[in-house]
Amino acid sequence: MHIDARQLGNNSTIEGDICIIGAGAAGLSIALEWLNTPYKVILLEGGGFEYDDKVQDLLRGKETGQKYYPLKSTRLHLFGGSTGHWGGMCSTFDPIAFQKRDWVPLSGWPITQEELMPFYMRSANCLELPDTEFDVNAWTKKDSTLVPLPFQKYFWNKVWRFSKPTRFGSRYKDTMVNASNIHLYTYANATEIHTNENVSSVSGVTIKNYAGKTHKVIAKHYILACCAIQNARLLLASNKQAPGGLGNDNDLVGRHFMEHCEIHAGELWLNDANALKLYMYKPPRAKAELAVKAEKQAEFQILNGITSFSPLDLDKKIPPLSKSWSTDDPRENWKDISDADVKARGNKIKRFFESKEHQSWELVVRLEQAPNPNSRIYLDKELDTLGVPRPILHWELGDFEKRTLRKIIELIGKEAGLSGIGRVKLDKNLWDEKNIEFPENTSGGWHHMGTTRMDNDPKRGVTDGNGKIHGINNLYTTGSSNFTTGGGVNPTMTLIALSIRLSDHVKDKLKKGTV
């Protein structure tokens, strides 16, 4: 059922078994798991079913360090969350992403890829993936025109599958509204989490909206699923009982913010023009990208990263995302990006007659960022209209990421030479090994990760391997904020898999009657 929290009498108390804060990909994927169960689920969404700029403005913050998009525009604050503007790219994190890598500080998840795999498979349902075939050989067998590049020494072909993309807002609205045990509250912004005196258990959550209403939610378990920035912000802002914020005894909440740097970093020049069909975006079929083999990451002591291809002449015409996604309004930015793309590619007729084969290709790297405590979310003195301190993002990249970027392009160059298919040229910013500045065109993938990182050691992580906040027995975070490291691919599928896993865990606890 649906309740607009603006219409409730002021100071209402809402009670349930579990309270999910946030109705985006993470929150809704959990709520779907609780449909038709005997439990009363309180699902809180700060916005409504449509874009509302006053609500969106609650996400506004400041950005320092590495140039980043305006924070207000990087997420959608409405039912369905940022699935309202995502691209639908799905892939699993590699086994190495979960492993402890001696050369990557703070690496090593408390779970393995193998443990997460059943949940990846379950995530495919709510993502409406046509299949979960991530093996490139299966695709090349099905279609002989999909030919992998002859790069076998350093790389393998990482496969993407594509969601429609499922817009969780429109896709699951009726399901949630019609569910008798799911109580969806819109315009219900969590502004503070309250605990008992010794901060070992959550006693309630305050919700507010700009209609001036304040309510309280009381549940047995509380799950924060409102994205990596807002999860950290809410924990830090809940500082009445714990001065540094909840779960922050070791000063970790908000730290280790990670993104996927997306950088146009080199050129592949082929002896013979090629369409690189396997590597082109053509849903519903799979698309591959070049990923560095795990053993080579170890050999060269580099991070993960995967590379896609864009025709060079076209790529030069498209402005970098860091320039075209520049305003506070996500809708305007989306339009700017789409317009720039259409302008560069030309109309459908032109595209139809255009050759798909190109001799020169831009190499676009999506790069893993190493966990770095100085790359972080923290609170500003300025408050939003509901009285919550606004977030400041300090995004910091370092020489590790830069060295990895350079090495990836260099390895592609070695493969091109080794296979005799052509040569590679690095972007000018990468020529000097000592230059640790990132190029002007460095963009993020809108992938916010790591601010409530998982680690079974409270000195290294905010939550345990399930997502429970250390020291607080009924408070959890989920989503990409829990990522211990960022992997090389988009986070959506992994964050949903983690959320479903947490959902099972909480369900189990409720069944056993343990808190």
Add this chain to the structure above:
Amino acid sequence: MKRKKFLLISAVAIAAVAVPVAIKLRPHRKIRLRPLEEPKILGNFCNEEDIRAIGLDYRKRVPSEAEKQQLIELLLNNDSGKKIGSTDIAQVSDWLDTKTDQEFKADQTMVVAGWVVSVTEARQCALFSLS
């Protein structure tokens, strides 16, 4: 007569479109007259200015190989001390191409002026930059 005219016009029209397209799509291949200073594959993508830039960068990075004669010797010898016995352009070309392939296999590559090249290719560019 009408049919003949139609066919003729059609042929001319097709040629008007097809010839420029074919020329545009034709792989750009150079005939190497001076193979010692013209890296084969790299030469497909780089103009003289690029080749010179690679050569200059190589000489900066490896100042011990700044002499023309020295570079020629290095190009005509391989790692095991074997020297090509011919001055035939085609044979020298093949010799250099084989050396380049072997160097990529042996990981004897470097980044010079942004290009990932074999040592032989870099030396060819260096020689070009001295000419």
